[in-house]
Amino acid sequence: MRRGRGVLGRGLRVGLVVAGAPALPWAALLLPAGAVMLGMGVGSATARSVLRFCGYLIGGTVLVGVLTGLVLAGGLSLAARVFTGTRGLGLVGALLAGVVFPAEIFAVAAATDVGPLEFLTTFLLWPVMMVVAGLHSADIVGRTRRRAWLWAPWPGAGVRRWRRV
Helix, strand or coil, rough: CCCCCCEEEEEEEEHHHHHHHHHHHHHHHHHHHHHHHHHHCHHHHHHHHHHHHHHHHHHHHHHHHHHHHHHHHHHHHHCCCCCCHHHHHHHHHHHHHHHHHHHHHHHHHHCCCHHHHHHHHHHHCHHHHHHHHHHHHHHHCCCCCHHHHHHHHCCCCCCCCCCCC
16 A cells, blocks of 8 residues: 555645634534524524625635645655655745645635734644644655544445445
């Protein structure tokens, strides 16, 4: 079995975690707030705008997560040819995530109407998410198997859908 098999899937998983973790608290606040406002009937235009911003936040975060995952998978696949140890891969993964993470800051800022608290907390999570990507870099390229959630098969993976009779 090749070690590089599944790099894209593991990269996308880490990318979605890196982009999704900072946006998750804001989506968890926006969605119920908009639903309550819509249910009360008071300020339905405000409720619709809150729900629209929640949609922007979730959609933008997923797009940034996929972009981050693609950059991590591609960059780490190339870096794995140069670096033999896991420390170099960790550094490359952290730098790649650090380069792409401003897109998540922009997505959160745009979805929350540039709220200062939302912008500041997402900005402060930038180095934390770089560390997260760096710690998972060796697992993405298949050098280690420390993170079991990255190696778990997708639902239905390996299941044959068609059988010959």
